Amino acid sequence: MQRKHAVIIGAGPAGLTAAYYFLKHTDIKPIVLEKEKFVGGISRTMNFRGNRMDIGGHRFFSKNEEVLKLWNELLPAQGAPAFDDKLLGRESVLTEGGANPEEVDEVFLNRRRVSRIFYHRKFFSYPISLSLETIRNLGLVEMFSIGISFLKAKFSQREENTLEDFMVNRFGQKLYETFFRDYTTKVWGRSPKEIGADWGSQRIKGLSLGKTILDFFKKTFGFKDGAGETSLIERFFYPKHGPGQLWEKLADDIKKLGGEVLTSTNVKSLHVVDKVVKFVRVESPAGMLTFPADYFLSSMPLAELADALDDGLNLRQLTIARGLPYRDFITVGLLVDKLLLENHTQIKTLGNIVPDCWIYIQEPAVKLGRLQIFNNWSPYMVASPKNSVWLGLEYFCNEGDDLWNMNEEDFIAFAAAELASIGIIKAEDIKLAVRVKVPKAYPAYFDTYENIGELRDALDEIKNLYCIGRNGQHRYNNMDHSMLTAMEAVRAIQSGDSSREKIWNVNAEQSYHEGKDNA
């Protein structure tokens, strides 16, 4: 019998996981088609003169055993301290028999997460908590006015129609204006007045001023270990050379197992006859090519997939797909000699830089949303980690807006000036600067999203087509969720289950940790 084939659109975490699972668990041969020159999707690592950039800062974090097992199959955990921990005598979490990052590249580091809010040139804990530090930073007058506005909100609860109502009811007008309003607008490009209240209940679960006040008293009067910043510290896994390293390794393994991963291969259309996809047409360095297959798995954005299908959707379903909103993203890599910020924490770092992996920039005067400090993710991301700091300045925008349309030189000058204006660097300390644009970084839940079910039902009727991944499902999937959608799709094909329920159900109920960090 002839071997069956699966065409997989996109070599991000979802597409690569699907290919690997086909090879490991079925006789079906996968061919991954990737439009970019590189694999890893938005979880890639880019290399600029030995300084590696993670597009967004990707913590490897999952509650799913199957995902954790696959990650560990690909890269072993660290068994010896990393360069910075060794030099500084910092504590490391080591796995017996694990790899030594000072000797080999294929290793997962176990890193400490520190991330804080930067507001009025001071650091606040994230999520914002009522601590002596917060009171000191804001001052008694500001705290008093926050308290009064909180009490006012408690006694006159608004009807909750918008995200603003939701937040004001929980935090009071003043705290909402100080920490939530502008940042939410920065991230999503919409005022909380224009976002539904259900967004808040989905994303800000368990956070309220009442709970924060209780925590404060517990910590202050010693009922609970409230060792300041240490209560914020969590750990996460991170490949020595950033997230892309893991996806590059997976692509290599796929090729070794007999699968194909073709980069610079842009899927332009899918030919559908009687609700069955027959082939895809691609633009590639060899010209326009067609790839027939038995199964088609797509992690390309739903809006683009809908337009690429030459049959199977009616005008209403197409309109829903075309109306799905996205938030786009620009990041600027800056290599500097030093930061102007002082490290007042107990955590020792190379060059005594602040220990944060990333910082939420709440300064109202700048458009900058978040600042990554790659040295703290992995010292191996930086060519000279002892005497330079490799930063990622993150901007949230919309494709086609003024930020998006700026040329690279102007954008870098603008970003550097913003960072200097809030006292983080001196412009003359910059040694290297690059800009990276990431379209459709965030699938958003506005506009036609409320009717996405109709689009999904129509796509599910196409018998051999499976929607997987983040933009492939228009869902805030983290890497592990994207991988799980792929695993479920392969299982459905393997078992002959025609239902797509399990694939769409991944991450349908859980709250989204990366998203929560951003709002």
Ligand SMILES: Cc1cc2nc3c(=O)[nH]c(=O)nc-3n(C[C@H](O)[C@H](O)[C@H](O)COP(=O)(O)OP(=O)(O)OC[C@H]3O[C@@H](n4cnc5c(N)ncnc54)[C@H](O)[C@@H]3O)c2cc1C
């Ligand atoms: C700022 C930011 C921070 C994040 N932080 C974390 C984190 O800490 N932890 C975490 O787990 N996740 C995080 N994520 C989420 C993570 O990046 C995604 O979940 C993951 O990359 C999604 O994988 P995917 O394969 O579904 O999609 P993608 O990574 O988007 O990959 C899809 C691929 O399809 C390709 N493609 C698209 N159209 C076509 C076409 N027509 N033809 C061929 N190929 C095509 C694309 O080029 C891309 O390579 C973060 C995301 C962002 C934006």
